[in-house]
Amino acid sequence: xxxxxxxxPMGGGVLMALVSVLHVFxxxxxxxxxxxxxxxxxxxxxxxxxxxxxxxxxxSRTFLLLTLVFGAITGVxxxxxxxxxxxxxxxxxxxxxxxxxxxEWVFFIVEIAAALVYxxxxxxxxxxxxxxVGWIYFIAAYMSLVIINGIVTFxxxxxxxxxxxxxxxxxxxPTYWPSLALRSAAAAAQAGLxxxxxxxFLKRGDARAEEARVWxxxxxxxWVAAGVAAFAAALFWYRGALSGAIPDWADLAxxxxxxxxxxxxxMWAGAAATFLLALWPLAAPRRWHPAGAVLLTAxxxxxxxxxxxxxxxxxxPFTIHGYLYTTGLRVDQEPEVAAAxxxxxxxxxxxxxxxxxERGRDLYRAWCLPCHTRDGYNAMRPFLGHRxxxxxxxxxxxLQHMRARMPAWHGNAAETADLAAYLATDADRGAAVFPxxxxxxxxxxxxxxxGTCHTLDDYRPLRxxxxxxxxxxxxxxxDMLPDLAAxxxxxxxxxVERGHLLDxxxxxxxxxxxxxxx
Amino acid sequence: xxxxxxxxxxxxIPATAPLFEALLHLTFLVHLLFMNALLGGGAxxxxxxxxxxxxxxxxxxxxERISKLLPTLFAGTVTFGVAPLLFMQTLYGGFFYTSSIxxxxxxxxxxxxxxxGYSAIYLNSFRGRRLGGGRRWAAAVAIGCVALVGFAxxxxxxxxxxxxxWSRLYFASPGGLHLNLGEALLWPRFLxxxxxxxxxxxxMLALLARRERTDARLREALTRRGLDVFLAATVVxxxxxxxxxxxxREDVSRLFxxxxxxxxGLLGLGTALxxxxxxxxWRVRVVPARSLKPLAWSTLLTLAVMILMxxxxxxxxLAGLANLHEIPVRTQTLNLVIFAVLLVAGITTVVWMxxxxxxxxxx
Numbered sequence: 001x002x003x004x005x006x007x008x009p010m011g012g013g014v015l016m017a018l019v020s021v022l023h024v025f026x027x028x029x030x031x032x033x034x035x036x037x038x039x040x041x042x043x044x045x046x047x048x049x050x051x052x053x054x055x056x057x058x059x060s061r062t063f064l065l066l067t068l069v070f071g072a073i074t075g076v077x078x079x080x081x082x083x084x085x086x087x088x089x090x091x092x093x094x095x096x097x098x099x100x101x102x103x104e105w106v107f108f109i110v111e112i113a114a115a116l117v118y119x120x121x122x123x124x125x126x127x128x129x130x131x132x133v134g135w136i137y138f139i140a141a142y143m144s145l146v147i148i149n150g151i152v153t154f155x156x157x158x159x160x161x162x163x164x165x166x167x168x169x170x171x172x173x174p175t176y177w178p179s180l181a182l183r184s185a186a187a188a189a190q191a192g193l194x195x196x197x198x199x200x201f202l203k204r205g206d207a208r209a210e211e212a213r214v215w216x217x218x219x220x221x222x223w224v225a226a227g228v229a230a231f232a233a234a235l236f237w238y239r240g241a242l243s244g245a246i247p248d249w250a251d252l253a254x255x256x257x258x259x260x261x262x263x264x265x266x267m268w269a270g271a272a273a274t275f276l277l278a279l280w281p282l283a284a285p286r287r288w289h290p291a292g293a294v295l296l297t298a299x300x301x302x303x304x305x306x307x308x309x310x311x312x313x314x315x316x317p318f319t320i321h322g323y324l325y326t327t328g329l330r331v332d333q334e335p336e337v338a339a340a341x342x343x344x345x346x347x348x349x350x351x352x353x354x355x356x357x358e359r360g361r362d363l364y365r366a367w368c369l370p371c372h373t374r375d376g377y378n379a380m381r382p383f384l385g386h387r388x389x390x391x392x393x394x395x396x397x398x399l400q401h402m403r404a405r406m407p408a409w410h411g412n413a414a415e416t417a418d419l420a421a422y423l424a425t426d427a428d429r430g431a432a433v434f435p436x437x438x439x440x441x442x443x444x445x446x447x448x449x450x451g452t453c454h455t456l457d458d459y460r461p462l463r464x465x466x467x468x469x470x471x472x473x474x475x476x477x478x479d480m481l482p483d484l485a486a487x488x489x490x491x492x493x494x495x496v497e498r499g500h501l502l503d504x505x506x507x508x509x510x511x512x513x514x515x516x517x518x
Numbered sequence: 519x520x521x522x523x524x525x526x527x528x529x530x531i532p533a534t535a536p537l538f539e540a541l542l543h544l545t546f547l548v549h550l551l552f553m554n555a556l557l558g559g560g561a562x563x564x565x566x567x568x569x570x571x572x573x574x575x576x577x578x579x580x581x582e583r584i585s586k587l588l589p590t591l592f593a594g595t596v597t598f599g600v601a602p603l604l605f606m607q608t609l610y611g612g613f614f615y616t617s618s619i620x621x622x623x624x625x626x627x628x629x630x631x632x633x634x635g636y637s638a639i640y641l642n643s644f645r646g647r648r649l650g651g652g653r654r655w656a657a658a659v660a661i662g663c664v665a666l667v668g669f670a671x672x673x674x675x676x677x678x679x680x681x682x683x684w685s686r687l688y689f690a691s692p693g694g695l696h697l698n699l700g701e702a703l704l705w706p707r708f709l710x711x712x713x714x715x716x717x718x719x720x721x722m723l724a725l726l727a728r729r730e731r732t733d734a735r736l737r738e739a740l741t742r743r744g745l746d747v748f749l750a751a752t753v754v755x756x757x758x759x760x761x762x763x764x765x766x767r768e769d770v771s772r773l774f775x776x777x778x779x780x781x782x783g784l785l786g787l788g789t790a791l792x793x794x795x796x797x798x799x800w801r802v803r804v805v806p807a808r809s810l811k812p813l814a815w816s817t818l819l820t821l822a823v824m825i826l827m828x829x830x831x832x833x834x835x836l837a838g839l840a841n842l843h844e845i846p847v848r849t850q851t852l853n854l855v856i857f858a859v860l861l862v863a864g865i866t867t868v869v870w871m872x873x874x875x876x877x878x879x880x881x
Contacts, residue, residue, distance in 0.1 A: 077629035087615035095529035099853035106864040124878040
């Protein structure tokens with residue numbers, strides 16, 4: 001609303017997710033890996049094991065490249081991308097937490113300097129000083145996490161900050177500690193991953209080098225397994241804290257937000273796969289293989305991807321929960337918008353826009369595009385293809401009742417008509433085709449209408465009300481939806497579509513287990 | 519009032535604006551030093567890598583010394599680039615974000631460019647000679663990426679100053695494919711920065727030469743090379759400076775021509791300093807044994823003056839649009855103290871580590 005919205009075919013959220021996941025993946029590795037290096041170096045020196053020391057040194061070079069080149073720059077990348085995708089939220093985060101960022105920056109300098117000195121110091125520093133630098137690296141890296149964790153959790157569960165706007169209230173928010181536990185566990189697991197991957201790709205040397213490799217492999221595997229197990233345990237603590245802070249969390253996880261259950265499942269699958277794969281090098285370190293390392297990396301990526309996505313999805317429709325919507329509107333501005341209409345709050349209006357559809361396009365960019373795309377992620381076209389303009393006008397004021405947790409649409413009648421005119425233009429609607437397969441067509445008719453607000457069995461379940469009714473009952477029901485609940489729009493599908501939907505409802509009423517998905 | 523200038527954020531800043539300005543300028547100065555050494559040093563490196571004739575031994579010495587330093591310079595540039603970006607966003611975020619979005623893709627591209635550039639710099643430094651003829655290209659890619667990132671920054675920092683252009687760009691294409699190529703300020707500003715970097719790197723090369731304790735001939739040759747680079751770059755850059763001045767919007771250029779005592783004073787000081795620099799550099803060029811200290815310190819001072827001039831330009835362009843003293847303030851004293859303590863402790867730690875490293879004999 002305050003800023004122009006960057007039109008990206010795949011959606012801004014996708015780009016943000018890509019950069020964040022890559023960064024978070026390497027950032028945790030950069031923390032845990034630092035601990036691994038000092039611990040392993042100390043072991044090697046205590047035992048006078050030159051082969052192990054050589055191995056640690058070679059790992060530290062990969063580590064340097066990975067953390068400095070990839071870790072640090074993707075970190076900058078998050079800032080760059082956030083400025084492009086959610087400028088309003090970034091500015092708020094900076095205003096509220098600039099001292100936090102500044103503190104984190106100090107640790108960042110120390111971390112980077114220590115990483116360089118550690119690497120260049122292998123030949124030049126005495127053992128004690130070299131290890132001291134290693135510890136300095138690890139402590140600085142971990143302190144970065146301690147600070148960033150406060151700001152990241154603040155966005156999801158700002159807690160008391162919403163009332164008092166105090167730095168430390170928002171910082172030590174309801175999910176701070178469980179999240180720190182989660183991330184610490186993840187860092188340990190990532191350190192193990194780093195060890196396993198480097199060990200797998202190491203050139204085979206003499207017997208002693210091989211012993212060192214096996215030593216490291218076994219320990220790396222233990223770190224992964226222990227890290228993932230601790231992660232899973234911390235997840236329960238985290239979930240408890242989250243349900244406390246976001247009261248309808250149970251609803252969300254049960255499918256109020258359509259993607260959430262799938263994403264949670266993805267995260268668990270990633271965790272399980274990572275854990276199981278780590279058992280291989282734990283049991284048979286000599287037979288640990290590059291293929292395993294690739295699989296392990298992939299499954300850990302799935303875990304991180306799932307985890308970050310859950311956090312993102314749980315935050316909808318806010319970027320700072322309870323304070324700022326994804327559209328850049330503050331919650332406290334809502335009454336004003338509701339009274340004055342959205343146009344006054346749409347800064348980027350094309351002076352050349354003359355027709356309703358052209359004016360609607362500006363509204364669409366400001367109020368829908370932050371979360372939607374035409375055909376990419378969260379695409380609108382498949383949905384709009386099955387709606388008439390009148391239906392669109394009817395559903396716009398009900399967006400906030402949909403499962404998706406969208407912000408309410410506060411347009412007045414004229415603005416709603418403009419937006420609907422734009423959404424109904426052929427270019428942006430796509431075609432309303434139904435697949436030939438009757439079951440698939442029935443499913444689509446359901447998804448496009450009732451499924452946006454209901455599920456059959458979980459969130460706002462319909463099956464209980466459908467049970468025992470006949471097709472004729474449903475015919476009547478479709479004509480009186482607004483009478484059943486004010487939140488519901490009238491049904492206006494054409495006869496073909498109506499037929500498909502009736503098929504679905506009759507099937508569901510018969511409790512046909514095939515139809516009970518979602 | 520331009521309707522596309524974002525409403526100022528309602529959240530207060532946690533210390534007075536002048537404090538953030540001071541932090542912005544200070545950290546930006548350090549960033550500039552690293553960036554100049556990186557970009558300018560990279561340019562000198564390329565000169566030696568691609569040179570056909572000349573003193574081969576000197577070229578090799580330049581290549582070895584600079585290549586070894588570049589990764590650390592890159593790290594320094596990035597780490598000290600983050601802080602001024604943070605403080606600038608604290609004060610001018612709304613302007614910067616809008617121009618960033620208009621430049622969506624080119625702006626986003628800085629991230630992959632940095633990754634590629636950084637990797638290529640490590641390749642050049644770690645593999646070095648073993649790359650054979652490929653080394654030149656690794657270095658060229660690395661420095662090319664750095665220069666492109668700089669160019670993107672010049673585009674963005676000029677576009678953020680001209681809100682009157684924004685809406686035309688956005689509604690012509692909202693997909694974020696713009697640069698700010700139509701801006702009169704763009705080229706002089708970018709070239710001024712880039713050539714300034716080359717000049718400063720020349721001085722750094724001369725300073726580096728002081729570490730050659732054993733080989734007097736090499737020491738002199740490196741010193742001369744550095745100062746030659748400095749002199750040539752600075753002479754050209756003084757002219758570009760005037761181009762920059764002429765390219766300024768009229769009301770802003772008037773500030774530098776007596777309209778504002780602050781701006782005019784800075785310009786006078788900057789011009790005088792650049793002449794002093796030429797003189798000082800020439801003196802050492804003639805007798806390389808002379809001290810470099812006066813030159814080095816005057817250069818630092820000049821950079822500081824340039825930063826303040828740049829700030830005066832920004833304030834001139836955004837006059838009436840961004841009023842820093844109007845931003846609400848709610849001071850967080852405790853956090854300020856924590857930051858200050860951490861900063862001192864952090865710098866001490868870094869200095870300690872680096873000194874231990876440099877003090878140790880290379881085994």
